Amino acid sequence: MPVNPHNLAYWNEVTPQHVTSAFYRTEDFRRGENVLDPVVRDAVGEIAGARLLHLQCHFGLDTLSLARMGAQVTGLDFSPPAIAQARALAEAAGIEAAFVCADVLAPPADVAGFDIVFASWGAIWWIADLDAWMRVAAAALRPGGRLFLCEGHPALLMLDQRAPAGVLQLRWPCDSDQPHIDVGADDYAGADIAPTRTDGHFHGLARILGAALRAGLVITDFREGDRVPWKALDQMVKLDRDYWALPPDLPFVPLSFILQAAKPAAR
Ligand SMILES: C[S@@+](CC[C@H](N)C(=O)[O-])C[C@H]1O[C@@H](n2cnc3c(N)ncnc32)[C@H](O)[C@@H]1O
Incomplete structure (x- = not known):
């Protein structure tokens, strides 16, 4: 399947603005900091x-x-x-890293043999065929390797972003086979671009976990979290430098999840 041209155009346009945005800590990174958010940093392990x-x-x-x-x-x-x-940042920082420009659903054949496949915060929203995405992740792992996936929770994505303070209002499906077509959505990092169509996808937990299992992965950990690194709802409060959360008087809704899954070792 060809890449989604609307999404590609959108990402090509917002990326230069993201590099210089306050949301992305590019300058802190250039100064030598590790800017991976603490939840992911702690959970990803050794x-x-x-x-x-x-x-x-x-x-x-x-x-x-x-x-x-x-x-x-x-x-x-x-x-x-x-x-x-990414290549320019790596070179300027003197970090050895490889960067591949490809559709995630059609990676080059040598993208294989990894110990860890990692994705976080806003990867699977862009993917229509989550089974295919999980098959790519599984195929890229060596036997015994593991997938680490941290994302916004389907329960969060169901909520109305503009609901009044103190109200949690369901607006969107938990899961759908149809794309969510949006024109002129607010960019989470504040990029200022002309209204551009994007196609996203609601994936429920059954679809996410099922896709991992159908790809032959063994689920080794699944946890939910109470914070996300962007202001997903108008009424969210800033917790600290890295995260936003629901105000404390609202009932707990899982806002994020971390899935870890292993590719079985060869027998
Ligand atoms: C929300 S960003 C990932 C954010 C990442 N956690 C970060 O903050 O740096 C989503 C990324 O998915 C990429 N993307 C979307 N669809 C893709 C596809 N079919 N193949 C490869 N990359 C894709 C976009 O170019 C974008 O860089």
């Missing part, structure tokens, strides 16, 4: 020396932060400006 593939790596900030934690990293994204920026 990665020193591991061959790690970052799917949908955007312009490489997280990929290169994972490299600063000792991983041998490869980032993959379909946006040429994102990959060009």
Whole structure:
């Protein structure tokens, strides 16, 4: 299947603005910091020396932060400006990293043999065929390797972003086979671009976990979290430098999840 041209155009346009946005801590990274958000940093565990593939790596900030934690990293994204920026950042920082410009559903054959396949915060929303995405992740792992996926929770994505303070209102499906076509959605990092169509996809937990199982992966951990690194709903409150959450008087709704799954070792 060809890549979605609306999504590719959107990412090509917003990426240069993301590099210089306050949302992405590019300058802190250039100064030598690890800018991977703390929830992911803690949960990803020991990665020193591991061959790690970052799917949908955007312009490489997280990929290169994972490299600063000792991983041998490869980032993959379909946006040429994102990959060009990632390569330039790696070179300027003196970090050895490979970046591949490709559709995540059609990676080159040598994208294989990884110890860890990693993706986070807004990867699967862009994918119509989640079974195919999981098959790519599984195929890229060596036997015994693991998938690490951290995402916004389907329960969060069902909520109306503009509901009045104190009200949680369901607006969107938990899961759907139809794309969610949006024109002129607010960019989470504040990029200022002309209204552009994007096609996203609601994936429920059954679809996400089922896709991992159908790809032959063994689920080893699944947890839910109470914070996300962007202001997903108008009424969210800033917790600290990295995260937004629901106000404390509202009932708990899982806002994020982390799925880890292993590719069984060869017998
Ligand atoms: C929300 S961003 C990922 C964010 C990442 N966690 C970060 O903040 O750096 C989504 C990424 O998916 C990429 N993407 C979307 N569809 C893709 C596809 N079919 N193949 C490869 N990359 C894709 C976009 O170019 C974008 O960089």
